[in-house]
Amino acid sequence: MDTMTGKRREEILEEMRQISRMRRGCLSRQHYRVGQGKDQRRQGPYHILQGWQDGSHWSTRVSKDELEQVREDVKSYERFQVLCQEFAELTEKAADTEADSKKNDRRLLRTVSTKQTLS
DSSP states (O other), X not given: OOHHHHHHHXXXXXXXXXXXXXXXSEEEEEEEEESSGGGOEEEEEEEEEEEEETXXXXXXXXXXXXXXXXXXXXXXXXXXXXXXXXXXXHHHHHHHHHHHHHHHHHHHHHHHHHHHHHO
């Protein structure tokens, strides 16, 4: 693994370690219509945190007091996902580079062996 790749991987891991709170899901606003006819009006907004886990949908209402913290927690999870993806890509690239390097080393050894046999 080259030094730039190794350094970036360490930076990613450090940034992941700095994330102290996160929540999965997405935050949405909902309104309800109450009343009938001319008395009908919208009520809300209500903020809902929702997502999928183990094949099941879940949702929970978020109070106004919790809203900003939940918003930040969801953003932290999104950032965590981006960092995981980048880490995986860098690690795969390093593995491919290492595999290619070993193939080239074997080819070089075969070439050197063949030349020594011919001499």
